[in-house]
Structure formats: structure tokens, C-alpha cells
Amino acid sequence: DTGVSQDPRHKITKRGQNVTFRCDPISEHNRLYWYRQTLGQGPEFLTYFQNEAQLEKSRLLSDRFSAERPKGSFSTLEIQRTEQGDSAMYLCASSSHSDTQYFGPGTRLTVL
Amino acid sequence: AQSVAQPEDQVNVAEGNPLTVKCTYSVSGNPYLFWYVQYPNRGLQFLLKYITGDNLVKGSYGFEAEFNKSQTSFHLKKPSALVSDSALYFCAVRDRAGDMRFGAGTRLTVKP
Numbered sequence: 001d002t003g004v005s006q007d008p009r010h011k012i013t014k015r016g017q018n019v020t021f022r023c024d025p026i027s028e029h030n031r032l033y034w035y036r037q038t039l040g041q042g043p044e045f046l047t048y049f050q051n052e053a054q055l056e057k058s059r060l061l062s063d064r065f066s067a068e069r070p071k072g073s074f075s076t077l078e079i080q081r082t083e084q085g086d087s088a089m090y091l092c093a094s095s096s097h098s099d100t101q102y103f104g105p106g107t108r109l110t111v112l
Numbered sequence: 113a114q115s116v117a118q119p120e121d122q123v124n125v126a127e128g129n130p131l132t133v134k135c136t137y138s139v140s141g142n143p144y145l146f147w148y149v150q151y152p153n154r155g156l157q158f159l160l161k162y163i164t165g166d167n168l169v170k171g172s173y174g175f176e177a178e179f180n181k182s183q184t185s186f187h188l189k190k191p192s193a194l195v196s197d198s199a200l201y202f203c204a205v206r207d208r209a210g211d212m213r214f215g216a217g218t219r220l221t222v223k224p
Binding site for chain 1: 116146148153154155156157158161202204211212213214215216217
């Protein structure tokens, strides 16, 4: 499968715990995006990378959120001290330059 | 900043009938417009896009969309709906920098 992959697909955690999600983009894509989607809403932009550089971060990305793409390939999104309001689907997408974004299956986070 | 509106939360059509899912946008400069479809517990799948050229854009699974600059609209259409088209549809607009904004989504239900 040469599409965008995300791991894990589901994560249940207790409030206050840290979680980390991984995204593997389509191999030749240099841009990688993170979105958050809550029930009944469209995806909301969180941040994006061009190669290893993080070029933009949304105001939605609080200090508890951090994203990395150390070698310009896969990316990780970490949420520290999770809160119930962090429960959502976290989507990753990749694109070649600023062309069409292709999405992964998402990681569904539930914070108890 | 760019924005997208999907005025209908829900669209119901009978199988075999034509379907339309509405989208209007607001963006400074020339718009880059996209439609994505989302099935339950899945990521978004790209359907089609308008960047430039013909106002009628053809995409995957028999879908098409018509760009109307004067009405700032980009409605999604299909001549004959299938039950399997039932899903959540998202319109999105992107500016030249690559920042994507999604609508809230329209749930399409096609009844046999």
C-alpha cells in the first residue's frame, strides 16, 4: 500500500497521560499536514511541514501539542497531559509541493 | 482568510436520481477548490479539484463539480446516485500558500 498510513488507528488514554501518533506520508511527497476532526465537523488544520521544516502552526495547537518530522519523512504528533477535549480524530495528509492533499485513515483518540 | 460554507447538513436522494451537494466559498485571489468524501471511521478520499481551466471538473466515481465564479460556488453533482455514494462529503478551499479550509460537511444518504 503506497498511501498515507497512520499508527495507531485507535488510542484510549486517561486524562493527564501523554500520547504520540505517527504518520507515514506517500514517499515522494515533501509536504505533510496534521488536522483534527471532531464529530460533525470538517477537519481543522493544526500544522504542516515542508520536508523537515515546520512552516505553520494553528492557534489550535496549544503548548501541549508538538509535532516533528526529523528526517523529512515520517512525522509524529505528541499530546502531553491529555484532556477530555482532546478526544478527536487526528488526520494526517501529504502532498507534493502544494498540490492535492491525500489523507491517511486517521487516529481516533479517546481521553477518559 | 479563505472559508467554505456547505449550507446543507443532510441531503437525501433516491437511487438513480441526480444528486447535488452545495458549496460556496470565500477567498482572496483565484480559488483552489476540492471535494473529498469520508466513509465511516475512515480518512478523507480525494474526489476532484478545480485549479484553472474548464468550469466543469470531472472526478472519481462519476462525480463532477461546476465552478461558478460569479456565484462563488463549487457544487458537487452526479447524474445518477448509487446507494454506495452514501457518505460524508467535504468541500475545501486552498489559498496559494497551501493553507486548506474545510466546510462542515454534508451527509448524503441515497435510498434504494
